Amino acid sequence: MQVQHATEHAHPQLGFWRKYVFSTDHKIIGIQYMITAMAMAVVGGLLSMLMRLQLAWPSQAWPALGKIFPVAFAGNVMEPSFYVSLVTMHGTIMVFFLFTAVLTGGFGNFLIPLQIGARDMAFPFLNALSYWVFLLSCIVIIAALFVAGGAPLGGWTAYAPLSAVGDASGPGEGAGMTLWITALGLFTVSGLMGGLNYVTTILTMRTKGLSMMRLPLTQWSLLITAVLGLLAFPVLLAAAILLTFDRVGGTSFFIPSGIIMNNRLLGNSGGHPLLWQHLFWFFGHPEVYIVILPAMGMASDILSTFCRKPIFSYKMMVYSMVSIAGLSFIVWGHHMFVSGMSPFLGSVFTMTTLVIAVPSAVKTFNWLGTIWGARIRFTTASLFAIGFISVFVSGGLSGIFLGSSAADIYLQDTYFVVAHFHLVMAIAPLFAAFAGIYYWFPKMFGRFMNEMLGKLHFWGSLIGVYAVFFPMHILGITGHMRRIYDPLFYDFLKPDKNINIFVSVSAFCLATVQVVFLLNFIISIFAGKRVKENNPWQATTLEWETPCPTGHGNFGDELPVVHRWAFDYSVPGAKHDFVPQTVPPGAEKV
């Protein structure tokens, strides 16, 4: 408590607004990111529930929904344009405004200074600005749901020319699409400000003794992610600006000559629709790793803590993350095997893509190696970290089918793809984020989340995600296209009806289980069991040297000095089964 007092003393004058709202403290900003992203997740999740309702029971009348959404459910039946706008908004919100935001914005901000022994980020004001721009982008994307014509209907990938010619191509492609582009532009700018901060902070502000190879894997993953973001986000921003020029400036970056919309010849010439896809996926594939890498890092650290065992092959974990990140820039074409891109490029991208399986296999092997001979403490956090491995493996393996260009001809744009990316880049990161929230909640709020509700949440989620997403592989094998409003329109998809009903019912159950989490999270902030010690999980990293919750300035008058790596669990001869990074060599025996 003395420590907390000393640090708070430095800023006695901060009132409620400066301390909790317009704060430049990285911890508050991290929590702001996290809670905003959770609110966005609720919206994105509800949209997917409406999608599942339609897919299981196409053309069914829902009088109650007709009353709530008189336009979208005209005649009590969902409109096709509403369905595709749900697809677009669900994907966009989840990829950007939930996963990217919660993992890098939320955990990145909260954890970087704490785990490297710094008092704050390198640029606290820029950090705050990054959050407020992010919040603005959230408001703009939500507004897209409410403008005339509704939200855009081009999917989260917004392929041109559907996205480039305005509302000639459909409702939602006018004002809704403009807001979509604006929101993504703002998001990108916010991400760049954050990324700049993360890289600078991790590289320059590590405390004494904390060499790079002593960093927790969470920090490595956040550093690599930030570099990926700095290289990938500008490409999306550039693409969004070019798309805006096409839409309002009369340019033809993505619009070729001879396009006829509604029997009217457009005057554009010289553009190429595949240019958008190249730019989008040059950003889009690294974006996948922007989401999954921090999840890998956090899951690794949490796994090691609760296994009471060092992470297996730390160096290989770092190298594999670096190589995954590097490779992520040369695989984007695997999204475009049947796009009309040169088939020679298809061959090249198949090779680069399957190479990524190698470092991914190394990571999986190392997680299993960590658990072998462990003494697992089954907390909600550790269960979610273990669950992360299972879903990552399931989702990762189906990627090998899609990476093989020949098999992808059939599987591209089917539910096989939907199953794959949901497991590997939505559910796996989600599980890691849940692990992180249960694990660091005491550090954020000074209280524990309820473990019993937490375990209910875990078991329900593990069963739920497999029930929802595993059958989608089978749907894909039957040829079920993604993004279609009514699968029963096709004779060859009629046998899929029962799978779709099963998936939808499972999805509703899965969503219900998430309500347990939300309630647990909110109630625990105010009424959770108080944390009485700095280090309730008996972990080794620097954030656990600070009180729960950590005060302003993080550490006391003196910054901690690091003497060892982050994984000294069950060291033979040591007094305790964990040796914090601050313990000098030899002192662990006392």
Next chain:
Amino acid sequence: MADGNGPGRITIAGLAFAFLMLVLIIVSVWLFIARPWWFPQLASVRGGDIDGVFSAVLIVTGIAFVGVQGVLGYFVARYGSRGTERAGYWHDNPKAEAGLLIGTAVIMTILVFMGQRVWASIYFTDAPPGTLEVQATGQQFQWYFHYAGPDGVFGRTDAKLISDSNTLGLDRKDPASKDDLITPEMHVVVDKPVKVRLRSKDVIHSFFLPNMRYKQDAVPGMSIQVGFTPTKTGKFEIACAELCGNGHYRMRAFLTVEKSEQDLNNWIKEQLAQQAGN
């Protein structure tokens, strides 16, 4: 040593997790072996090759899936604790890592080459002589098929001529266009190679023939040619696989695989006569 101080405890949470992994393995193996739902009926030469690549990848990934989920479940059940026990302190095995690295690389290389053989047969092989050529054009939310007719020459098309009655802008003044057929149905002949020239009038569509294992985007401003050889007669569905707007889901057409060239020519004649009658 791997086991630290004595064996780990079997815990309820660990057993529950292992049980779920077991259920996952059993259900997924059943789904892929009993195949209560599977690919649509196969009706093309290339389809067999594509299904072959799928099966090869399925075997490799299936073994990895069962292995990893099984080992994960077993370890989690086997290495539990109640809070005080110590784990083993070991965290490296460069030989095992190197083995895994090389093993994975070798398997992936084999899969790449298997897949590329099929990929090359589809994309890098010229159409054999006597190939039937069909131009397929997508527009929101309809497919149109253009046949050259008996003369074998496609008439000129021009975007400026496009109207409600002339959907592809066929120049009827061009002599080659006299016997051209433009129709919303696709007909081909069994065992006769088809070359589809794909175009789009407005946004990107994707020409998807599930039974032929055929999928290729139709991109405005591009003309993309990819072929297939049907092996079964009958009527099959054609779908659009690329989101193209609010009516994307209903962008369906039908493919009829005729028994003989004669049947195809008769059909073309009938259609031309019908259109002339209108």
